[in-house]
Amino acid sequence: MIIVMGPGHTEEQLQAVIRRIEEMGYSVHLSRGVERTIVGAVGSKDKTPLHALQQMEGVEAVIPILRPWKLAGREFKREGTVVDVEGVPVGGPKIVVIAGPCSVENEKQIIESARAVKAAGAVMLRGGAYKPRTSPYAFQGLEEDGLKMLQAAKAETGLKIVTEIVSVTDLDILLKYADVLQIGARNCQNYALLRAVGQARKPVLLKRGMSATIHEYLMAAEYCLSEGNYDILLCERGIRTFETETRFTLDLNAVPVLKHLSHLPVLVDPSHGTGHWRLVGPMSRAAIAAGADGLEIEVHPDPANALSDGAQSLRPAKFERLMEELRRVAEAVDRTL
Ligand code: PEP
Ligand code: MN
Numbered sequence: 001m002i003i004v005m006g007p008g009h010t011e012e013q014l015q016a017v018i019r020r021i022e023e024m025g026y027s028v029h030l031s032r033g034v035e036r037t038i039v040g041a042v043g044s045k046d047k048t049p050l051h052a053l054q055q056m057e058g059v060e061a062v063i064p065i066l067r068p069w070k071l072a073g074r075e076f077k078r079e080g081t082v083v084d085v086e087g088v089p090v091g092g093p094k095i096v097v098i099a100g101p102c103s104v105e106n107e108k109q110i111i112e113s114a115r116a117v118k119a120a121g122a123v124m125l126r127g128g129a130y131k132p133r134t135s136p137y138a139f140q141g142l143e144e145d146g147l148k149m150l151q152a153a154k155a156e157t158g159l160k161i162v163t164e165i166v167s168v169t170d171l172d173i174l175l176k177y178a179d180v181l182q183i184g185a186r187n188c189q190n191y192a193l194l195r196a197v198g199q200a201r202k203p204v205l206l207k208r209g210m211s212a213t214i215h216e217y218l219m220a221a222e223y224c225l226s227e228g229n230y231d232i233l234l235c236e237r238g239i240r241t242f243e244t245e246t247r248f249t250l251d252l253n254a255v256p257v258l259k260h261l262s263h264l265p266v267l268v269d270p271s272h273g274t275g276h277w278r279l280v281g282p283m284s285r286a287a288i289a290a291g292a293d294g295l296e297i298e299v300h301p302d303p304a305n306a307l308s309d310g311a312q313s314l315r316p317a318k319f320e321r322l323m324e325e326l327r328r329v330a331e332a333v334d335r336t337l
Helices: 013-024 050-056 107-120 143-157 170-178 191-199 214-226 256-263 270-274 278-288 316-330
Strands: 003-004 027-032 037-041 057-065 083-085 089-092 096-100 122-128 159-164 179-183 204-207 232-237 265-269 294-298
Touching: 003 013, 013 050, 013 096, 027 214, 037 096, 037 170, 050 057, 050 096, 089 096, 089 170, 089 179, 096 107, 107 143, 107 204, 107 316, 122 143, 122 214, 122 270, 143 159, 143 256, 159 170, 191 204, 191 214, 204 214, 214 232, 214 256, 256 265, 256 278, 265 278, 270 278, 270 294, 278 316
Parallel strands: 096 122, 096 294, 122 159, 159 179, 179 204, 204 232, 232 265, 265 294
Antiparallel strands: 003 037, 003 057, 027 037, 083 089
């Protein structure tokens, strides 16, 4: 249910409504919009009708939320959410570009990557220190040493750090270094991990699972939101289809569909979505044209020798040229980059 507070309501009336909802065993989620303050009441087994709240002072309406994604949906929050990543807004008119290598490999590699992507206009640096690899024999990441390298790259360039969490047990360590916790496609439905990052007060970049429907994906976001973390960035990164010519099929339908259903910012990862560096440019341009709020792009100073995902990584010079093109596409759809 959502309880819509009337235009002239007082803070006291709002607090009284919140107390009443909590007494009934619901958890309360507040959305203070520009026009309306909405109180979301979620998840009680108590079937006491919330409609009774209609009688309380300051309340304008009590409306059921029809969609299963109670907090991720536009019913709860009409305006788009702008997530503040240490002063960088995501979801506003400016498109954000997160770029960097798939994995942190050594200090030189990550610093070189950071300098290059910063010079080209990226605002956040990506790089995995904990890698979810298909093979247990493949490079698994440098773990805390890798996080320290990311920290050094941030100290030099000011870029915010986006890095993946693969296990709840690593959360405390990641919270020390990351500005954004990335949940990878393979963990999109790892509910214990989603709840854990939901309890953390740190923005989360939640990638779509490669076989997750939009419904399942929004419910994954709902796990984080229901724990009180509203700073969730969605990221389409390709789904599994019958097609084998590309690594995954980048589902750009997901961009306008998610923007319609949800208030959360929507990013696109054209690197994993295609698996080929040649396709990264065209699909980045298409993603911005489709309304994406940002991109996550793999860039490596020496893709041929990358320890992971070299085939889909751009060289810095190519990334720089792409950013120029993207500025023009952004302008054409009334955005900046
Ligand atoms: C990555 O960003 O390097 C990654 C592993 O992505 P995904 O989880 O989308 O496969
Ligand atoms: Mn990768």
